[in-house]
Amino acid sequence: MKRQSRDSINDIWGERSPHGPEQPWPVRVDEALSDDPERWVRGTCVLCSNGCGLDIGVKAGKIVGVRGLATDVTNRGRLGPKGLHGWVANDSPDRLTKPLIRRDGQLQEASWDEAMDLIVQKSKQIIEQHTSLGLGFYTSGQLFLEEYYTLGVLGKAGLGTPHMDGNTRLCTATAAAALKETFGSDGQPGSYEDLDVTDCVMHVGHNIASQQTVLWSRILDRLASPNPPKVIVIDPRRTFTAEHATVHLVPRVGTNVAVLNGLMHLIIQAGTVDKGFLDAHTVGYETLKQTVEKYTPEYVEQLSGVPAAELRRAGEILAHTRTLVSTVLQGVYQSMQATAAAVQVNNLHLIRGLIGKPGSGILQMNGQPTAQNTRETGADGDLPGFRNWGNPEHIQQLAKLWNVPVNKIPHWSPPTHAMQIWRYAEQGSIKLLWIQATNPAVSMPDLGRIRRILQQEDLFVVVQDAFMTETARYADVVLPAAIWGEKTGTFTNVSRTVHISCKAIEPPGEARSDLDIFLDYARRMDFRDQDGQPLIKWHDSESAFEAWKECTRGRPCDYTGLTYEKLLAGSGIPWPVNEQHPDGTVRLYTDFVFPTSADYAETYGQDFDTGAAVTAEEYKANDPKGKAMIKAADHREPHEVPDDEYPLWLTTGRQVYHFHTRTKTGRSKELQDAAPDAFVQLSPEDAERYGIENDDWILVESRRGLVIERALIGNIEPGLVFIPWHYGSWDDPSRPRAANELTITEWDPVSKQPHFKYAAVRISKYDAKAAMPQGLLGRAVEAVQGLVSGEAAPATVGSKAQGPQPKTTQRVDG
Amino acid sequence: MHVGNYLGLARGSEQRLVDALTKVAEHHGDEPDISETCQLLASWSRKHIEHLKPLVEKYGEDKSPEPANLETALFHGPRTGSLALMRDLHDVWLLTQQVQLCWTVLEQAAQGLRDDELERVCQECGKETKRQTAFFLTRIKQAAPQALIAAS
Ligand code: SF4
Numbered sequence: 001m002k003r004q005s006r007d008s009i010n011d012i013w014g015e016r017s018p019h020g021p022e023q024p025w026p027v028r029v030d031e032a033l034s035d036d037p038e039r040w041v042r043g044t045c046v047l048c049s050n051g052c053g054l055d056i057g058v059k060a061g062k063i064v065g066v067r068g069l070a071t072d073v074t075n076r077g078r079l080g081p082k083g084l085h086g087w088v089a090n091d092s093p094d095r096l097t098k099p100l101i102r103r104d105g106q107l108q109e110a111s112w113d114e115a116m117d118l119i120v121q122k123s124k125q126i127i128e129q130h131t132s133l134g135l136g137f138y139t140s141g142q143l144f145l146e147e148y149y150t151l152g153v154l155g156k157a158g159l160g161t162p163h164m165d166g167n168t169r170l171c172t173a174t175a176a177a178a179l180k181e182t183f184g185s186d187g188q189p190g191s192y193e194d195l196d197v198t199d200c201v202m203h204v205g206h207n208i209a210s211q212q213t214v215l216w217s218r219i220l221d222r223l224a225s226p227n228p229p230k231v232i233v234i235d236p237r238r239t240f241t242a243e244h245a246t247v248h249l250v251p252r253v254g255t256n257v258a259v260l261n262g263l264m265h266l267i268i269q270a271g272t273v274d275k276g277f278l279d280a281h282t283v284g285y286e287t288l289k290q291t292v293e294k295y296t297p298e299y300v301e302q303l304s305g306v307p308a309a310e311l312r313r314a315g316e317i318l319a320h321t322r323t324l325v326s327t328v329l330q331g332v333y334q335s336m337q338a339t340a341a342a343v344q345v346n347n348l349h350l351i352r353g354l355i356g357k358p359g360s361g362i363l364q365m366n367g368q369p370t371a372q373n374t375r376e377t378g379a380d381g382d383l384p385g386f387r388n389w390g391n392p393e394h395i396q397q398l399a400k401l402w403n404v405p406v407n408k409i410p411h412w413s414p415p416t417h418a419m420q421i422w423r424y425a426e427q428g429s430i431k432l433l434w435i436q437a438t439n440p441a442v443s444m445p446d447l448g449r450i451r452r453i454l455q456q457e458d459l460f461v462v463v464q465d466a467f468m469t470e471t472a473r474y475a476d477v478v479l480p481a482a483i484w485g486e487k488t489g490t491f492t493n494v495s496r497t498v499h500i501s502c503k504a505i506e507p508p509g510e511a512r513s514d515l516d517i518f519l520d521y522a523r524r525m526d527f528r529d530q531d532g533q534p535l536i537k538w539h540d541s542e543s544a545f546e547a548w549k550e551c552t553r554g555r556p557c558d559y560t561g562l563t564y565e566k567l568l569a570g571s572g573i574p575w576p577v578n579e580q581h582p583d584g585t586v587r588l589y590t591d592f593v594f595p596t597s598a599d600y601a602e603t604y605g606q607d608f609d610t611g612a613a614v615t616a617e618e619y620k621a622n623d624p625k626g627k628a629m630i631k632a633a634d635h636r637e638p639h640e641v642p643d644d645e646y647p648l649w650l651t652t653g654r655q656v657y658h659f660h661t662r663t664k665t666g667r668s669k670e671l672q673d674a675a676p677d678a679f680v681q682l683s684p685e686d687a688e689r690y691g692i693e694n695d696d697w698i699l700v701e702s703r704r705g706l707v708i709e710r711a712l713i714g715n716i717e718p719g720l721v722f723i724p725w726h727y728g729s730w731d732d733p734s735r736p737r738a739a740n741e742l743t744i745t746e747w748d749p750v751s752k753q754p755h756f757k758y759a760a761v762r763i764s765k766y767d768a769k770a771a772m773p774q775g776l777l778g779r780a781v782e783a784v785q786g787l788v789s790g791e792a793a794p795a796t797v798g799s800k801a802q803g804p805q806p807k808t809t810q811r812v813d814g
Numbered sequence: 815m816h817v818g819n820y821l822g823l824a825r826g827s828e829q830r831l832v833d834a835l836t837k838v839a840e841h842h843g844d845e846p847d848i849s850e851t852c853q854l855l856a857s858w859s860r861k862h863i864e865h866l867k868p869l870v871e872k873y874g875e876d877k878s879p880e881p882a883n884l885e886t887a888l889f890h891g892p893r894t895g896s897l898a899l900m901r902d903l904h905d906v907w908l909l910t911q912q913v914q915l916c917w918t919v920l921e922q923a924a925q926g927l928r929d930d931e932l933e934r935v936c937q938e939c940g941k942e943t944k945r946q947t948a949f950f951l952t953r954i955k956q957a958a959p960q961a962l963i964a965a966s
Contacts, residue, residue, distance in 0.1 A: 130963070130964045131963055131964060133959060133960055133963050133964035134964050162959075412955060412958075412959060413952070413955040413956040414956065416956070419846075420956075423844075423845065424960060424964075426844075427896055427965065428965075428966060429896060429960050429961075429964040429965040429966070430964075606952075607945055607948065607949065609851075609854060609945075610851050610854070610855070610945060610946075610948070610949035610952075611847070611851075611949065611952065612945060612948035612949040612951070612952045613948070613952045636854075639850055744846075745846050746846050746850060747846065747847065749847065749851065
């Protein structure tokens, strides 16, 4: 029996539930079932950073559907298309069920003992010859907190390698960096509840309607209420979000700092700066004031293309709104001056004193569901519990907690960021790269380069995943992993709300949870503490959670008051949760005291233009002692700009129906049918110039690679083209189509997040092979070969040798 | 008066730094952060040279062979490989120190001369030179263990 509460594919956000002032967000329970469940198990959706509470329906050992959790603070029962349909992936026939080892060039089935022993033997051999600096870990935004913490401890205190990062580096590193630079520590000042009461919402580089559909429902409900907020959107594309904007500013890519400086210029001009707040609770305002002085609307128009009158309209609203919630995402984080721009959003709130109060908050958003936890636990390289790698006292705390010598924990410089890990692998000094639940062969910039690295003779690649991804094809060992619904653990959303997600069914075949794999590795490596006891003293997710709680004691992300039992009681709970705040903390900084004092701060800060670290001495000399830090920035031009050869800007982004590289969402028929293929979106003006019509095949080339996509005309500015980045080759190796074939290997100096949002490209109609310029056919063939090398190519290759054929017509997707 | 001598030394040293930064940027293109940042830092040094022009007109300039000699002494790159990157960063760091000391010496003279303009230039440029040094130090600290221990 199939049952669904609504057709979420065509009705993405569902019906409106308006509510008056002071009324809570009404409940609406969404569900999608393929059969009547025998029992319900508590879960949390892990397909975007919103983290909606839900129940998983189970029958005869299989997941048969999901139902939104009415009591949950995050969604009040709602679920979006991904949440309602993504669960189908668990039961895919192509799940990995046995470990694989590459023998004679082919991946062949092996036992867990064989696979783990091989990894351990390799690890030991590399450590013996090159120290643990020869090992690198690249994790996900999909694992659970307990798994990340275990990974962090085995890496930092077991192996002692600084080479650990997650693909959250590609999506959320700037959120962490911006929060640290302004407030001294990671952690969102605001909460989702602020959206229910605010007078104004500003989305900067954030297409929330497509990315966090349930959160957007929350805003749509406000827009349908008697007291709708004003909405300001800053985005170069006309997205679903932008359609609802009171003012939509359309800047050229890479000019966020100019626009935000212009808005602050206007606020200062309007005289509505909160002088009292600035004097009492911040440092650095005078420099900001001097810096933004020259960013008049006319100058900003020159730099960004935003009409001066439009900027004035937005400035007028921001100068006078009583409350403001800002959200920031990839349009800022993956673009030029990422951290500098994200920090300007913080500054805008600070100069108006709009923080720490109901209706006023900043959400430096996360792109991945469990990104917050990689940052908290140190699986992305940061130190666990938001500790400061530059502060010896903080390292000492960890050494004591883990009972290891201080010098075991690598802290001689900031931990190695993802792009550098890959660079070390390219140069051969990292010899073993262990990748978990992520797909760099589609998600990293400049894929040709990533494929070459993965194929390097002397690099031993371990991939731990549920599916044979584009990346797993290059592995030397593949470990089959259990996923969501098949294991228990917790994770934290943007609103700092911790949820539990429980094991509902057994993983298929011999697949194991990531936690069990890490624990097994630690045991086989025989990591010990100073007293000769096993370093890792926990054995399952709940005991891992208990260990983690100790690590957070006294830190901003204090989990000490949480238990699994409490988390199962009805809803997620926002940290800090401790004796002082037993029910959690909806909003940070309500006392306007920020975690910036030198002995407590998570960082001493970095130079926005170079990334140079501020030293402890320098920081202590001007210890902000609890005041927020206003840090100004001047506009700088992107690193690659269009020219005669590559005259157009490329930008990339996400679609409603897919998460990451579609490893799961591509295996849900509903989601896949809704958005079956990539496309290149271009303006009617550019379409006319190049003689292109809707659905024509287009060749898009950059200095690094090429893709072939179908044209989708409209809703974008002339000079800019857009490609959704989810699509790799596992289900269509007939043509290069991953947007990251084109993107550049550059990153923000502070957050080290890659610049996916701009690259110079050229386009041409792709119809007759004969018409292709010299050398191009070779490049295309090479690119396709690159896609299907590694493991044996899927069967579809031959049948498509005639060239790309359209699948179904794509939906227009904001 | 020997202010012109030091102005020449400052200008020459900045020019050496520009040359070294440009070479390192070009040579280490596979290290995107090094390449991009070196280009940015070179643009700062070029600007410093512009700032020095009116001062040179005012005080004259003794063309000094020293900076050229210094580059030979301090900058041996660019070279290839992980250790070589380390050595190049090391050398460029030394060059920034040379420039920094020029600003300090000139700033002292500016105070003695009560030349506000010279003092302002020394302070502003000196601040940026310090940021150049800080970048190389941060990057060197990050790269050192890998280059010295794990790289072949
Ligand atoms: S909004 Fe995000 S977390 Fe909620 S159901 Fe949709 S994908 Fe899942």
